[in-house]
Amino acid sequence: xxxxxxxxxxxxxxxxxxxxxxxxxxxxxxxxxxxxxxxxxxxxxxxxxxxxxxxxxxxxxxxxxxxxxxxxxxxxxxxxxxxxxxxxxxxxxxxxxxxxxxxxxxxxxxxx
Amino acid sequence: xxxxxxxxxxxxxxxxxxxxxxxxxxxxxxxxxxxxxxxxxxxxxxxxxxxxxxxxxxxxxxxxxxxxxxxxxxxxxxxxxxxxxxxxxxxxxxxxxxxxxxxxxxxxxxxxxxxxx
Numbered sequence: 001x002x003x004x005x006x007x008x009x010x011x012x013x014x015x016x017x018x019x020x021x022x023x024x025x026x027x028x029x030x031x032x033x034x035x036x037x038x039x040x041x042x043x044x045x046x047x048x049x050x051x052x053x054x055x056x057x058x059x060x061x062x063x064x065x066x067x068x069x070x071x072x073x074x075x076x077x078x079x080x081x082x083x084x085x086x087x088x089x090x091x092x093x094x095x096x097x098x099x100x101x102x103x104x105x106x107x108x109x110x111x112x
Numbered sequence: 113x114x115x116x117x118x119x120x121x122x123x124x125x126x127x128x129x130x131x132x133x134x135x136x137x138x139x140x141x142x143x144x145x146x147x148x149x150x151x152x153x154x155x156x157x158x159x160x161x162x163x164x165x166x167x168x169x170x171x172x173x174x175x176x177x178x179x180x181x182x183x184x185x186x187x188x189x190x191x192x193x194x195x196x197x198x199x200x201x202x203x204x205x206x207x208x209x210x211x212x213x214x215x216x217x218x219x220x221x222x223x224x225x226x227x228x229x
Binding site: 035037041049050051060090092094099101104105 | 147149156157158159162171173174207213214215216217219220221222
């Protein structure tokens, strides 16, 4: 089973500033097809999770370009530029390379 | 509108059974793999099970293997999760999710399962 480790687990951000979340996997998520099988999700308070980023760096439909994913292999980063109040919630990374799919512990983002 | 709606959750005693349903609308599940994901109170997301397009391939998390069964009725556009021998640690919100672009692109609202005497 691939273990996903996020850091930090909590983040307090001032509106308008940037925030970054790190995600590391215990095995490389880079497939021979050149894709990194790493997703990012946001679960807003009281809501279901929603997909932000797929295949490491591709924004899902409707996701603002303030959100960007980067990294390859075992180290990945989600960057939120110009943080807004609506960005609060818990952010999860997830590996989609092999079953069982596994999530990181989650990073709670709050606004200062 | 593309959406998933779960139902069938509730309070059940340890050792009991429940059958969860996930109704899809706005798209045909025939085209997609589908999964169940759960979230215990105050905890993170845990993948539970998946079924491929026609249900011929199914995989389970070790924690539910032998107790849970995923199935799908493509004609009815529904996904199911039969849960037997339920334990307190199965208490969670259960979400169904659609696979696309190697991710879960659509999630349901969730249904709450509570296992308690």
